[in-house]
Structure formats: structure tokens, C-alpha cells
Amino acid sequence: MTLAPPTTADRATPWHGHASADELAHWSAIAREVADALAVDVVERDRGNLLPVAPVQLLRESGLANLLVPAALGGAGAHWETAFAVTRIIARVDASIAQILGYSWLNQACAVFYGADTATTDAWLRRSAEANWVWSDSFNPVSPDLSLVADGAGYRLTGRKAFATGAAVADVVIAGAVAEGGERDGQFLVFAVETTREGVRHVGDWDNIGYRASASGGIQYTDVRIEADDLVGVDLGEPFSTVVTPGVQLLFGNVYLGIAEGALAQAREITRARRNSWFLSGVERYADDPVTHRVFGELVARTAAVEALADRLNRTYDVAVARGFDTTEADRAELEVAVAALKVVSTEVGLEVANRVFEVTGASSTTTATGLDLHWRNIRTHSLHDPVDYKRIEVGAHFLNGTVQPVSLYT
Template sequence: MTVLSTQLPRVPYIGTADDAELDRWREVAQNVADQLAVDALERDRKNEQPFAEVKLLREAGLLDLLVPAEFGGAGGHWETGFEAVRIIAAADGSVGQLLAYHYINQSGIAFYAAPETQGQWWQRTVEGGWLWGDSVNPIDPTLTLVPQGDGFTLNGGKRFSTGSGVGEVIVVNAEITEGERAGEVLAFVIPRDREGLEIVDDWDYLGQRLSASNSLKFHNVQVQASDILGPVTAEPVSTLLTPGIQLAFVNFYLGIAEGALARGKRIILGRKNAWLFSQAETYSQDPIFQRTIGELKARTAAVAALTEKLGRKFDALVSKAGEVTQTERAALAVEIAEAKVVSTETAIEVANRIFEVTGSSSAASSVGLDLFWRNVRTHSLHDPVDYKKIEVGAYFLRGESQPLSLYT
């Protein structure tokens, strides 16, 4: 493999997306979404590892959307990536999650790797067609990373490792537990077939069943020097990774809400009669049902407006690279927290109340309208939304920012 000598800044993202870029990738994402929608319910019920779904993403070019063009990627922007996640989540929330996490995990190249090593990583991900999974769940601090030679030995386990069942590589964050560098946290990348890595196929949850969020066990896994992206630090631009994943959540919650509305609309329009006490000829002409749909649609549209604005703001701030300040980072993180609150509550409400206007027949297992609710209800438990409300309130009232973490 020939490594280009191009020197990158701390992050390679520059500027914001233009209409041509957005339109192109909306079309690509919609084409993938249309294919996924055909058998989304059937695939959900089979609960199998989503290798075929990842192949669709790869063949469409979506895995390399955010890779700089000089290394073989599309050179796209975060706003575009977020929109792709949203569109795909409307058809299949699990695959929307897989793509969202892939973008965040892959961006560890930009946020953690030194400028002189980034080019090698970008080329490897393109040439390998990598989907990036992760194993960074901070509520399972059970990893030990012990120096050995010029690398480390990794032991322990992690739950909720999204994409690990199908990703070519897995990003791991672990704290060095011994030696002179004890206490330092490293981000590193290991292939799914690395000796000593055990992928436990235990992801059997209410929703998001095809997100490949298995548990992992590490049995004397060798972490080589070439596997290490870099240290996890409090550098402002690198800490934007966490608000980035929260904004990715916002987008696939929004997508799920939009998908539930679209599915509900088709069901209502397909009903040729009306409620027996109604003066309307059909359910779609009944003002009671129109009112409910109107309310849900308006709230979803409001979330969409906020989300679209934040996608562009995220690009603008990330493109400042090393000039990003903690103050700027904190302000954007709170705006994203606001969107996280309203997207969570709106998506859950839409996915729940859509049954009110589609009737008892829509609760049939064969209809599968429950898929939207199960998906958003499951992932929205990722981190308590009440803490996001506190984050917003503390910042608004007193200008206080929450401590940096993998959730804030």
C-alpha cells in the first residue's frame, strides 16, 4: 500500500456541504432505504447479524462518505452523513444506528490520530471497505491494558459494543493500568478476527435488533503499536466526538419518527371506511384523525428544523480544528442536548400515538407498526434524557457545563 504524504490538520473536515453534495447523497441514502424497507420487519424478527445490510451500505459508498477525497473517500461533510443516517433510519432504525456509529468510530482517525498518521488510517479504511464497530461503553470499566513490548495486552469485557458483530474493525477505549503511563486512556483499533477477541452473540433486545451490539470479551488480546490511534484527551476539537454521536442519535430518532408517520399515512389512506360515529367518508377525512396527525407532523417538523441547523453548525465548528475553544464546544454540546431532549420525546410520542389513528387492525403482528416504537424506545435508553434536561438547564441558568465524558 502506498501512503500519501499529504499532511492533514488535526481534523481534515473543511467547510460545509453544498446543495449538490446533499442532493446526491440524499438520493443514494433513499435508494438504500427503499431496499431496506421491503423486508425490514422480516429481518428484524430473524434477529441475525446484519452482514447483508452492511454490504448495501458499502456498495452504495456510504461507508466512505466522510473520508477525505484525497484518500479515496467521498470527501463529504457531517451534515450530509447525518442526513443519510436519518433517511435510512426511517426505513430501518437498526441500520441507521450502524451507520451513525460507523461515522463516529471512523472519525476517531480525525479526532485521535496524529496528523502524520491519519493518511495511513484513511487509506486502510477505504481499501479494506471497513465498517467500524466499537467497544467503548463507559459503564463497563472492566478492561485492563498492560504494557508489553512496544504494545499492550488487553483483558476484560464490554457490553453494548455496536457493530462489533459485523465490523471489520472495532474501536476500543481503555485506560493503561500499569507502568509509567498508568491512567492514560488510549483509543485503538483491532480487527474482528484478532486472536483472543470473543464476540458474544447476545444482542437480543426489544428493538434495534440488527445493530450488532454484542458483548465482547478480551482474552490476552495483543494490541500492537500500529493499532493505536492515539490518546483520548480533553483537547476541545477531539472532544467534539461526543456531541457528534449525540447529534447522530438525534438524527436516527428523527428518522424513526418520520418513518412511523409515513407508514401511518399509508395505513390511514388505505382505509376506505370511517368510524361509525364520524360524519366523514373515510378515516383520512375525519378531522379528529387529521388533528392528531397534524400535531405529530408539526412536532416532527420542528425537530427536523433544529436538527438540520445543528448539522451545519457541527461542520462549521469541526472545520476550525485546533482553533476550537472549550467555550464554543460547550455551547454546541448544549444545543445538541436540547435537540436530544425533543427528538427523544417526539419520536417516542409519534411511534406510540400513530396507533391512535391507524386503529386496532394496525396492531396486528403482520403489520409491524410496532417496529418504530420498539426501536426508538430501546435506543433512547442509551443515556437518561433527564440528564440532558439538567445539562440544558444548568447551562441556561448559570452557564455551567457538565464534566467531559462519553455522554456529554
């Protein structure tokens, strides 16, 4: 495998500038169309723990799969601010599909973050656009490391990773492992393979209370052949390559916010449709009860505050990725801590909203057919992805002492 050591001089980021109002409006409208289509059977798909084959095909057909690929390479040439706004809109209805879409963009972007050179990066992005790929990954750091053993001119990949969200319905999956033998011995190689390649097996062991339509089961590799053409790059631990992780955390913040907004929207419909009122309220409708107003007012105000922070950070992420390989450790740390703050408040508010809307919608809203519980089950499940208490510590330690947590796939 011949893969030249990457240098700043021969690599460039394809992302520059900010989203225009027209760009945001155009793709937000498409996202709403996708969300409306998903809403038709979201409860049934969740209850059945079904693989989201049709929803993922909808993402391809809508043009969202290649939203962030430059226009010159066949994509839409949009910005990360737009991408995060799109995931938030879709998460209002179906957080599972919003997560798959966000992960697809971030894993596709590994061709930039880890790319060996501009030519290699452009080749991957062009291939993705031409084939309309949806991407997944198997980078879960708490699973055992994968084995990548030299075999002739290539390697053989073996091992299992848990929580490969979307892999069972995606086209390609990103993975990484330390090369054992060969000319890249000891280097951490990042590569992408088709999810249907021989030796790749989707375990199908996802059966949790939430995110049930996210295809988040494990993935098993058994002597999977890895060729030179599969290589994306080498992870050298540069500050820019690690900017992908704050992007993942920023995705989470937007999805949690979308869940809160979706729960509020559905609760508003239910409350306005409720007949009669509580006998002590002195009003004729639940929608006119001051207690109802107070609960909604509190939840709407807190959600609006999270929205303001998320909007600012979504735009900031475009600034961060535009720096490319000129990104410094200080740049990366500043972004990390800011996104951690969003993770804290979006988790807290999302959980509170998805729980407390039942106080104003009443016992009848707990029926299975209503599906209001889907919002709470989704955020309760996914907010355990990495402990939010450590995000609080991260923000507090930096505020007091300027401390920055060690770079990882969680920070």
C-alpha cells in the same frame, strides 16, 4: 511503542466548509435507495433478531462507508451535514442500520479526534477507504474498564464491554484503555483492531425489544495482542477530541427524528388505505375524519419543528469540526448544550409520534406483519441509552446559570 506526544502544530482536521446542494441531493438519493432495499425484509430481520450481515454489506457497496473520508485519501469527501441527513433517511426504515452506519463514521473519525499526528490520521483513513471498512467501538463507559498490560514491544488487551453496536458485523473496532507498564504507562491509549483478531469474541447477548438488528451485543477481549500499528492516538482530554461525543448525541437526535418521520409515512399509507370510517364521524373514509386530521396535524407539526433544529445543528457540526485543535472549552460547551436540546425534543417527539400513530391507523395496524410497532420499539429501546431527564437539566442549568456539565462520554 513509539508514539510521539501529539501537538496542535502537527495535526489538522480534514473537514472544512459546508455541504453543497448537489452533495446533499446525491447522497440523499443513495440513502433512499439503501432504505428501499432495507425495507424489503426489515420486519423479518427484526423478528428474527438476525445479524445484519447483508445490510452492512449494502452500506459498503453503496459508498456510504467512506462518505466522510477526504477524496484525496480515497473517500467521498462529504460533510457531516450530509452524513446526518443520510442516517435520518435510513432510520425512517431501519434505525438499527442507521445507527451502525452513524457509529461507523464517528468511530472512523476517532482517527481525527484522537490522531497522534496528521500522517497517522491520514494513514488510518486511507486504509479504511481502501479496505471499505465499517467501524464499531467498545467504549461503553458503564462497563468495567479494559486492561491493557505491557507485553514486550506491545500490549495485551483483556476485558469485556457491553453494547458494542455493530461490532459483530464490522471490520474494525475502536477501543481504549490506560496503559499498564511500557513507555506509555498511565496514558489512555486509543487503538483499533480487526473484529476477527485472535482473542476477540462477540458475545451475542443482544435480545431486546427494539434495535434487534443492530448487533448490539457485548464484546470480550482475551489477551488480544495490541501492536504499535494498532494505535490511533492518546486521549489527552483536549476540547477537540471530546467533540466526538456531541456528534454521537447529534446522531441520536437524527435517528430519533428519522424514526418519527418513518412512523408518520407508514401511518399515512395505512390510513389512506383504510376502508369505511368511524360511525360517529359523518364521513365515508378514515382519511376524511377531522379527528384523524387533527392527530396527524399535531404530529407532523411537531416533527417539522424537530427537523428544523436538527438541520441547523447538522450544519453547525461542520463548523465545530472545522475548528480542529483550535477548539476551546467554550466552543465545545456551546455545541454540547445545543445538541442536548435536540436530544430532548427528538426523544419526546419521536416517542409520541411512534406511539400515537396507532390512534389513527386502528387495531388492524397492530398485526405482526404490518410492522408499525418497529418504530416505537426502536426508539423506546434506544432512547434509554442515557436518561433524557439529565439532558433537560443540562439545558436548563445552562440557560439559568451558564452551568456546563462535566465532559463525559454522555455529554
